[in-house]
Amino acid sequence: MTRPRTPRCLVPAFALALAPAAVTAQTGLVIEDGQAQIVPAFADSSSWIRHELWVETEFDSDGDGRPDRVHADVTRPAQTDDEGLKAPVIYETSPYYSGVAGVDFRHFWNIRQEVGGEPRARDPFPPTIAHVPSQPRISNSHVATWVPRGFAVVHSQSPGTGQSQGCPTVGGANESLAPKAVIDWLNGRARGFTSVDGDEEVRADWATGGVGMTGTSYNGTLPLAAATTGVEGLEAIVPVAPNTSYYHYYRSNGLVRSPGGYPGEDIDVLFDFIFSGFPDVRDYCLTTVRDEMTANLDRMTGDYSDFWASRDYLNHIGGVHAATLMSHAFNDWNVMPEHSYRISMALRERGVPLQIFYHQGGHGGPPPLEVVNRWFTRYVVGVENGVEDDPGAWIVREGDDPQQPTPYPSYPHPEAESVALHPGGDGQWTGALSLEGPVDGRGAAAGSGTIIDNFSFTGDQFAAAEWSNHRLLYATPELSEDVHLSGVATVRVRVSTDAPTANLSVWLVSLPWTESDDLNDNVITRGWADPANAGAGEIASPRSGTPLEPGDFVELEFDLQPDDQVIPAGARIGLMIFSSDKSFTLHPDPGTTLNVDLDETRIELPVVGGSAALRRALRAPARPAQSTPPPDI
Known part of the structure; x- marks a missing residue:
């Protein structure tokens, strides 16, 4: 030493x-x-x-x-x-x-x-x-x-x-x-x-x-x-x-x-x-x-x-x-x-x-x-x-x-353990994000989700929207107790596009989205990646990529930004996947379509207390699905 x-x-x-x-x-x-x-x-x-x-x-x-x-x-x-x-x-x-x-x-x-x-x-x-x-x-x-x-x-x-x-x-x-x-x-x-x-x-x-x-x-x-x-x-x-x-x-x-x-x-x-x-x-x-x-x-x-x-x-x-x-x-x-x-x-x-x-x-x-x-x-x-x-x-x-x-004692918190959450359901509304995997744990396929790229809207507009075909949003039930996240969340996404290139943006958010002058009241962490660099070795510093073949799926795994945050009881943890992030990425012409294979997509959260702590916090009654007409976003 x-x-x-x-x-x-x-x-x-x-x-x-x-x-x-x-x-x-x-x-x-x-x-x-x-x-x-x-x-x-x-x-x-x-x-x-x-x-x-x-x-x-x-x-x-x-x-x-x-x-x-x-x-x-x-x-x-x-x-x-x-x-x-x-x-x-x-x-x-x-x-x-x-x-x-x-x-x-x-x-x-x-x-x-x-x-x-x-x-x-x-x-x-x-x-x-x-x-x-x-x-x-x-x-x-x-x-x-x-x-x-x-x-x-x-x-x-x-x-x-x-x-x-x-x-x-x-x-x-x-x-x-x-x-x-x-x-x-x-x-x-x-x-x-x-x-x-x-x-x-x-x-x-x-x-x-x-x-x-x-x-x-x-x-x-x-x-x-x-x-x-x-x-x-x-x-x-x-x-x-x-x-x-x-x-x-x-x-x-x-x-x-x-x-x-x-x-x-x-x-x-x-x-x-x-x-x-x-x-x-x-x-x-x-x-x-x-x-x-x-x-x-x-x-x-x-x-x-x-x-x-x-x-x-x-x-x-x-x-x-x-x-x-x-x-x-x-x-x-x-x-x-x-x-x-x-x-x-x-x-x-x-x-x-x-x-x-x-x-x-x-x-x-x-x-x-x-x-x-x-x-x-x-x-x-x-x-x-x-x-x-x-x-x-x-x-x-x-x-x-x-x-x-x-x-x-240190950062990340020494009791933080990686816990995987899996998306399922209709993410153009708000789908489910669960420990068990596909849908509600009963073995049904999680399905897929479709995103139509459009940089005209901001990430906070996407997260606040009841419905949007420009993003996918999946959320846990309301937390019954606080959840402490400490460290780096890692997301794995299996995605295809109808174009040889596309932006890929991921936000982890706290829901319900509240009107606030401070965006960080709702954003937990974020990350961005180029699907063309899937399989290119160290994706954090990739030296080469391959143009995407329209319709072919690629898998990529990357870290979101480090965080240490206590998500309060009553909130829901949301995973939002979209393409162009108006505040950070390039602004290509709208219209590129991305398909996300939910069965092979997950996010791993650094939870203090591990899966046991998150399971305790997710013991909350389910809420009925939204059924109101979607807004124009």
Whole structure:
């Protein structure tokens, strides 16, 4: 098992024995209850030392024949100069610090495209991000939290953004090596300079060498990117809603899928969105990086490739030794929770110190400060505060204060077991979803269901409809007691189409569908897949597919997004299968027909307590079938 390395520690051994607080000699960190405390001498912001520098990297991504330099700023307590204090570092890096292009859907890909068809060429963003020539103070994030506790806070701008040299590569190697260079500088292994092209060096002789990284979304991706390099000194990371694979951000199981809220976004669109770097390298970066992205992203098949594999951090996980506190939301439909889940599971297998914080909200949301403080105090400062004995998972339960998560031994819940449910009956109304299998367990065939694709309607309209020939819906009886789902639901579908390509979308919902401003009040989890990738091996990252033969059935099995949710008594758990998802998939011409073989279709739910718990909850009186005329949907 990998053991956490102990960084250079600010708190001497004799001080750790003091109670209730541990204090260093002179002015130093104060540790109480396993956390770094605010020290009045550090909290005087007027005395803080602020400076900027450019760190020399080991890459040349703008083709000028010289190593790129990345722009960084430092904020540290005055005592790092006046008293020789050695400070640990909290570090955040980002491509956003000098502005972005803004969201203009005219420059996104047109999603009115046939699945497997030729994409319509997009009109790239014009150079709308005005370059900021000087930015001595890059950001104030984390400064007010950590400098009063005796830490230094460092920010840097990603390559090709702001005053950092190079080209943005959106998951390319230089995005990992740039923060590595900053950490190397903090440990005396890389050179820093007072200007972007000068030779006056600046050293981090005030730093302990111990670094903790954090950030949200793209800023949460980059701590993991840095950690994959195995850089010495990066002791802990707290990624919040990190994108851990650009393939999984823009594709699902071989299907071209947009991130929530940004229909038609793809990796080259994101390049345009962040490219705020030096104007003199713009043409080079466009032709050597952005145009290569456009050539390799493949919006026809949606398949995995070497291009995408190089931007999948799971493929580089072997370098990670930094203790990881992962944070995500189960209802994040932008950077979906699979991103943190897949990395967390891999780190757990490798024995890397790990905790997970999940909440029920949307994109973003860090763990409570107390949890983060204990993590950084343990691994960045080196104080033995017993964090290894803390719960492995923190879950914010439905309706709870995010600052008051419920502790669990791990995630998924250790008592969760996979339980299969089988659809049957007329899903254009609402069919049955049962443990026994076909229909009501009496041996009758479950039959089949027909879907006519139509992207004009949204998934919530389908789920709320009493009847629709554009979706199939199957539901359990009303639950007689709460059911706790924890982990990954897996769906198996046997389907045929009358066309060589089609979208396939699956939602797990809580019924009855209620009118709410928050769609997540009803959505349990979702997933999407390309039937053309059935039988293609690892469907989560398929490298090839086969066009469908009209009328021939294919079987595919894929995961829905991870979840941890308590479905309340009185609700019904519903499985909804349809084709185009207006909010996420391409929008092919309506009319493709899909037939689902219900006898060979099922969903496996991760139920805490297993089949026994679900059986107890399904002991409810059956309701009469609906008989009112169908609405026009």
